[in-house]
Amino acid sequence: MSVLVVGTVAFDSIETPFGSAERILGGSASYFALGASFFTPVRIVGVIGEDFPQDYIDVFNQRQIDLEGLQRDKGDTFHWRGRYHEDINLRDTLELHLNVLAGFEPKLPEAYRDADYVFLGNIDPVMQLEVLRQLRSVKLVVCDTMDHWIHESQEELKKVLQRIEILVINDSEARLLSGYDNIVKAARAILKMGPKMILIKRGEYGVLQFSDSSVFATPAYPLEEVFDPTGAGDSFAGGFMGHLARSGDQSQGGLRRAIVYGSVVASFTVEDFGVKRLTDVSLAEIEERYQRFIDLTDFHS
């Protein structure tokens, strides 16, 4: 079972209290794909510019990540520059150069059009709808978004929400989208917009899952070093869908275990700059931390 992701493949320039890095590999599709590739083959739909180096292509090639849907356009690659505060949960965007992303029209290769699992990364809802239009069949669609699209493209976003199974969103975005401060009310309101399930990311505080039949809460794995939070949410989604695709288990328990796998993958992501930790961690280490996650949270056995 492969997972299809549409999203950004980018250069990130990042400053944190612990150091800085220039034009490293980033973007929602990159983090998602690397996170999911521990568990299942991944296909990327996205765009890069002429300046995108072979070294970064090789990062994907070293894993079961198919790049037939990653088109190279004239111009420069999308580039984000951000700075994290002393409180590592806060960040400012310093520069945003859309470059080739500005004219991007996603085109799914023929082989991608029968997808089992699809992740609509955080891009313009118009592009997310276009991807859905090109799909012939699909088992499960998961979608991410952000405050910018909630403000600027809410009508299109709501069309997307009517066509997906699971929305992944952070807590402040859930409040913004729903109009409710209380997170339980926010989740209930968003479920009425279409998704069967919502996963609310709370950073170092973990994840809340809501559906009509289940409420699940899990803490984040406590870390002594959080080096760079970039990509935590996308690699969470990658681990979540990757494990779902690997297990084929969409029971309530199966979905919960997938959430924990996503949390484990995200906990590795933030341990080093950019995608570095995702490229050197092993599946065995992920499985080991999953077991530790059970120890971390178990109180009734």
Next chain:
Amino acid sequence: MSVLVVGTVAFDSIETPFGSAERILGGSASYFALGASFFTPVRIVGVIGEDFPQDYIDVFNQRQIDLEGLQRDKGDTFHWRGRYHEDINLRDTLELHLNVLAGFEPKLPEAYRDADYVFLGNIDPVMQLEVLRQLRSVKLVVCDTMDHWIHESQEELKKVLQRIEILVINDSEARLLSGYDNIVKAARAILKMGPKMILIKRGEYGVLQFSDSSVFATPAYPLEEVFDPTGAGDSFAGGFMGHLARSGDQSQGGLRRAIVYGSVVASFTVEDFGVKRLTDVSLAEIEERYQRFIDLTDFHS
């Protein structure tokens, strides 16, 4: 097994976005005692003024709460006035009248001096030390504190920390006391100050427990209505110690279950103003929500 608590018995005047209340029953010892009394007999050491009404005494008398150690002094009862923001996790202290608390010298009745479980509520560390001095024997001492004492009485507080088993503290206070932003590092540093275990309260995000042999993380019970967060932390500690005293189980699993019972009690506390919900909820409702807590967090069965 009874639990002894030393702390404040107070009038609270509270404004929240949902309403306000004048001079209702409050104070750390009150919330703790009511929270613990579902599970075990409680003894209060504290002080009230001449203006403290019989109605409030009756709240304790209706439960297994012994008031021999609650002295009535000349003057008025300690009175706190606070206002919660739209973001209910934030509050301002508008007025603080120490009144009889200013000259309080805790005196343990003879029958209290062989205590099994002792909770040193959030009061001056000098008073906490005085209570410890008067105890002949004790099984388990749990202590709370706040930013004020960390700033003003850190030397005395550190003496207390060397003589207790468990410190209950919120996350910002743990950062302040340790000097570390990262909560794992903060917990490790505080464990070196003496306590065998630290419980870090994170409000709507739950609780983290650290000891040399265990790290446990639990979310808070998600609530659609948080009416008044006052007393959540103290009633958490009450539920925690009350269950420990009831079960006598200080194994790793037993301590974790006590943390969850504390979380359940706190989740009821915030559902209404002041101690109201704690006075009308039943042990059966608490046990039922404990079972729901298992459903909320379980992913591996």
